[in-house]
Amino acid sequence: MAKNNVFNSVIILTVTMLFIKILSALYRVPYQNVLGDAGLYAYQQVYPMAAIIAVLSLNAVPSVISQFNHEYAEKVYRLLRISSLMLLILLMMFSGLIARMMGDENLSLMLRVSLLVLLPFSFVAVARGELQRRDAMQTIAISQLIDQLIRVSVILLGIYLYTMGFSVYESGAVSILGSFLGISGAWLYLRRKERINPTGSLDNKQLKQFLLLTLFYALSYLIMILWQLVDSFTVLNLLKHVGYSLHDSRELKGIYDRGASLIQMGLIVTTSFALVLIPLLAQAKRQGRHKEMNDYASSALKITIVFSSAASIGLLNLIKPFNLFLFKSDTEAGTLAVYMLAVIFVSLIIMFTAMLQITEDYRVQAFGVVSGLITKIVLNIVLITNFGILGAAIATVSGLLVYTIILYRQIILRYTLTLKSFTVRWVMTLTMMSLVLQLIVQLPFTDRLSALLVSLSGVAAGVLIVGFAMIKYKIISADEWLHLPFGERVIRWMK
Template sequence: MEMIRRLKGINILIISSLIGKILSALYRFPYQNIVGDLGFYAYQQVYPFYAIITTLSLTALPNFLSSLLNTSDTSEEDESQFFQVTLIISLVSFIILTVLSIPLARAMGTEKLATSLICSITPLLLVPFLSLYRGVKQSQLDMTTTAISQVLEQTIRVTMIILAALTFLVIDEDVYRVSSLAMLGSFLAGLVTLIYLISKSDIKFKNLFKDFTNVKAKFTIIKRFGLSSLVFVFFMIYMLIMQLIDVFTVKDALVASGISSDQAEILKGIYDRGQPFLQLGLVFVTSIFTNALPRLTLDKSEKKIKNIFDLTVYLSLTLTVGLMILLPQMNQVLFKSNSQSTALIIFVSQVALIGIVQFYHHSLFLEGRNRESGIILIIGLVLKIFLSPLLTREMGLNGASLSSVISISFILIAYILISKKFPTQIFNLRFIISLILMATTLMIGSNMFHVEHRFMQLIKLVIISGVSAGVFLLSAKKLKAFSNDLWEELGL
């Protein structure tokens, strides 16, 4: 009975997480349309700081605390020590980043970003509280409260960001101040969410500060976090760290190539359009994989692993092909121009790579091979740090996109080699034929019907996408491209 409750709870969290991811991707389209590429640049330059912090308080730290409390005989003491450790780390991190805000802003391209940077890290002050309340609720198998808090936080945050963008039209045309206001909205969303969580909790606040000077207990909590948890959290924020590398390298590399500072900022804003496209692509891959992960943990049979592996590879490749074909039109419809579409096409090709990498990473995690996985991920980041400025200087935004693709490709190849599990699905001729039929339908539909109004263009894209998906599924079914087990996994 408890296992059933736990699985139901996990499904609730999965759904809330997906809603949050979709909201997080979709708001960027109206935001960019309101503030333009320069305004989008000002926001996206500081966004990775906020996103990393939020990932910790939304999922990473609550999951760790929940596991900690479920295997502990001294849960109340562990609660307080966890809270104290995260409080100390959060406060120290906030102070250091605030003091360094101006030098960091200069390294990011302009000192004007300093205020936005400080606003983006204010959620650090809420991390200990949000993580504690969510983690305790999860340990009690009350996933609904955590799920509601996640959706509530993201909904308020997105609303505040759009309202901040609207001030650009009505009150203030300084894109850097608008960016700061958007980030403060994120802090307000966290604050409202915290009030909701407190109202649903019976934690006694005064007990959280017991034995504050007990250094040994704090080290015990940190030690219990362990290598496996560290690598798992590292992977959760991995793509955000990749974004952070772009924040510090792309604009400066563009300027070094001879482009003016103002134009480089606009180009970086255009480059950042790739993020919502990437997120939307990964939402579908992640949803199926995340839904399958709890079952994979319970059933590690070869059949189950193969089905999930097949599903991950096929879905990742199909979504990537579709995105790459439609991207120029999506760029035009959603962002009012098709500028730098080649760079964005290269950028969204990561969907296939990241989707498949997710499978390998989680497989190694379940096998306890965290050290190998962590080393590969670190090398991938080093490669990105080296390639991003080099390729951007030589090839512009195409080079910036390639630096990410090459880094993720290295990680994928390394994972394949150490796991000795090759993605043979790419040689499935019947799947390839279905993919070609889908791609042909997309290209014919895209070029055959010409409409002028952006709303009608959006409707056209939706219809073409739906028809093409239908063509793919029908041809795959007729050609028997997938096994019966895989069709069952798809629910078809």
């Protein structure tokens, strides 16, 4: 019964997160269509600030609190309440300076609004942690839906206000307010479910433990957000440095930011499928079943590679019609094509991080993310100066590659992986898919409707080729399909 409850909880959260990811991926499309690339640029410049707080309150801090007792949670609440208020006041005072460091003083209003998420942060984080500790996943899922639905609704309001005469910055301020109102909606809902009475404070050992675990849980969720934060402080400044005007720099950065939506779409299926196996891997580790643990690790990694590379290579080949259909132009298609490779590395990093958390190897994650970010910063400076906005995409993928390699070197020391048997067949499948998709994109498309038809044709062809190869050549085995959504139906097709 306990095993079924755990599995059902995983399914509830997986379905909820799938829906939330779809919403997160899609809202940027109408936003760019109405406000243009300059509007998307303004939103994306400030978004990482609010997103970091949201990730800490909705994911990282609750994961840490769920491992300890109620008294610990109350102590954490007191710490978070005081520190978040101090941070809010400090950052509000320096919002103008931060905007100037980003290269655009007009962002200061949006920055101040984004910081409001610090107000409900402490309560939401601790309440979710307490509910997670009691395995009340349905309540958590509802709070996440409330948060996301309010946020997207307010973003749509911001889009409407732009059509009524608001500037891209004023509309952006309304849109970013959605993050605060969304978390506040979750706070009001959780108050009915959870009571918190702060008592005492964390001692030095508990404080160090809390900060350390929060950091490493956050790394699982903050990968692309941290890379985007680097871009917020470097890309615009570097483009202006090499001679672009503020107007042209905003447009180029906005076009580059289109990639965030496409990458999010590529990650939806990858992470939802692959992470289903992590609870099974953790259980095998706790019970000392090492062969099963290695089998689950190999399966999880194989599924990650298969789905992430299929999504990444598919998006890369279809980037021109996708770009025209979704965003009204196919400008900088080469830049976005390079950017799509990030899907592979982000998916692998998420999986590797989960696998290393099971073995409690935290330091390598910190080393990996720092090395990746340093690579990203240095290459941004070098490559944007020489290649413009294309350099930012190359720097992003290179930084993620460094992070991936560092984690992989530790993974192979802790797990015995069996992946070679499917590699050749899968590379041949991706090559065949790319050849077919390149033939399809030679079809004429000059407007959004024709781009949509070419995109759908390419997606259908890619799914058929990949699906046929996966079933015909058993790239994913019957036992592995059993752990995935619709797996039993796929097994019937294989037979």
